[in-house]
Amino acid sequence: MSNSNEISQNHDDITVVKTKRVACDGSGVALGHPRIWLDMGQDTKVRCKYCDRVFVLDESAVEAGH
Numbered sequence: 001m002s003n004s005n006e007i008s009q010n011h012d013d014i015t016v017v018k019t020k021r022v023a024c025d026g027s028g029v030a031l032g033h034p035r036i037w038l039d040m041g042q043d044t045k046v047r048c049k050y051c052d053r054v055f056v057l058d059e060s061a062v063e064a065g066h
């Protein structure tokens with residue numbers, strides 16, 4: 001029985017953004033939620049606690065080695 005292929009990498013709703021600070025109001029989901037700001041801090045991604053949307057930093061948009 002080969003039932004070990006339970007990869008859920010496409011489960012989350014991922015949004016690529018160009019800044020570490022993003023606003024989310026749940027637009028795109030059924031009810032939405034109050035607009036909040038999410039800050040990635042030292043990380044390069046953050047999850048909205050309301051709608052579970054994941055925002056990922058587009059690292060190519062960040063000036064590297066400047």
Ligand SMILES: [Zn+2]
Binds near residue numbers: 025026049050051
């Ligand atoms: Zn949200």
